[in-house]
Amino acid sequence: MSAGNARRLVPLLAEVARRNDASLAIADPCSNLSYAQLWAASGRALKGILALDVQPGDGVACWSPNVAETLVVQLAALRAGAITVHLDPEWEAENAAAALQELGTHCLFVRAFFQGRQYPAMIKSVRERLPHLKAVIVHGREPRFERILRGGWSEFLEFGDGVSDAAARQREKQVGEFPVSRPVLRFCSVAGGARPPVQRGKASELSEGQLLELAAPRDDAAPLRTCVGLPLHQPAALVGGCFRTLLGGGTVLLSQNADALPEEALLGNASNPVTTPSTAAEFRGRAAEHPTARPALGRCRVDDSDGLGTPPPKAGGMPVDAARFAAPRQAPAGQRSAPPEQPARLKPNRP
């Protein structure tokens, strides 16, 4: 896949998913997703995003450590034509609010809790400053609370089940007709340190074309297995780590421990050393033209310690089965699905 190619990102990802359907796409401490499961999950999340009335060009934000749901939302947002921004999971609520205000975000996906931080409470504390934020969806709740508390991941997916497959296909077709120069990702600059001051007006954008150029795997490269420990608000993690690996049919191992990563970039399959340093250098070379991709470049590495397909050890998370990402019964094409058994509860959240 080389620069200047007429391929589009979403059809390319769909093709990769079809070709590698049983292969492991994403592994995080709680779950594994094959390509087929990832594509189905992002399709269901796409419908959820459509049900929230997200229009092409609207902002979808993620504020979470590295978990599978974040990548599911990322793919769904791409398919919906939305622009995604990932917030630094170490930010204070004020930083997040400033970024969300600046970017005019329509909906936000947050983790329930992580290492003592409670993202729903933090967002709640600043919600009244975010009038354009229509919905906050929380994932990662304990199963016994998932059905009791509003605004959860299950509720979001079930709400989207009311959107027909035809409507979802129509949106993807519409997105396919947009120019490749349309922005798909936004990155917020940070000053560094654990509590960066807010950087107003410092968001930078990556278009679909730029993303394809940066993340396209080499034609002869073996599928990557990439351990992504840096948070996904960093371009090297999202673009160089996740997108590049997924576009090549490889496996993304999501880690929440960036400190364990070595300083030097090692992108590629460790059993094929020829590609390793040159791939990294090549990535750096291409990325140098794109300022947004420069920060913290090259801190993704391959972790070859587990065998391919072996689930990573659970880091104390709740056991999760892929059924939570399973596609529901399909409605006949062109018809709106039957209303869910329970009345739709997902409305724009109260502040």
Next chain:
Amino acid sequence: MKKAHAAAQAATRELPNNLADFWELARAAWTTTKHLVDKDVQNFQHASIDEIRYILLQYRWFTSYYTGDLAILIYKLPPSSLRSLLGQCLTEELGMGDPSKTHPAMFDNFLLTLGVAPEDLENDVDPRNLALLEDFRQKLLAGHYIYGIGLRGMGAECLCQVYLEAVHHHLIRNEEIIKRRKDLDWSFWDIHASEADQMHGEMTRTCIEHLASKDNISLLAAGYLEAEQMFLQFWNNAYRGRPVASEAKRRDAVPLDGWRYDPAR
């Protein structure tokens, strides 16, 4: 001094005789906002690690006694939605079959990752607070179940949650905690300072309305005010630090429920 005054005020307040007045009385204590501006709670943001360890070690005992108190309250309640709900809460408190996931065990794990020595979990308790907890339990055993609902049903599910939310808000901004944050076991806080426990509080309040009537509302209020007073006194003792030797001798209480630290719990 201010806290002792507030506790005394709580004790002498006129008791409401209808549910609307009762909720009005209780509502003031149920907002996190009030506790967020409490100077002692705010001090969590600036306290030394030793102070944090000591204060939260005292709270460990509040959590420990709650499990037994909840069981006593369930025993006393008539068949009702509240009894069923509290039964569910007790199952969760006891780890749903896994002794390592009881809420006291979760809090102990937090303290251990905070650097509290295992032997200190049992030994470094303020005897004044232990005496308060024992006194509380005796009142729960001896009193009417409606009084018990106010005393323990609401005290824990409603009062405690908002307080812990405020403590967590300031605690997580403490530099010593920030340094250790990724290594601390936050499981207890993930439940008790979160949206999940807020829901428990709301469900408890709904169930109480099915049992309360104009004939027993003053008993409910008396129990609740007693809980509020005890809660303020408990935290006041914790914040003031280790008691002087003479005070310790005067209040020499031993926990009767045989509670001892055990990782299996």
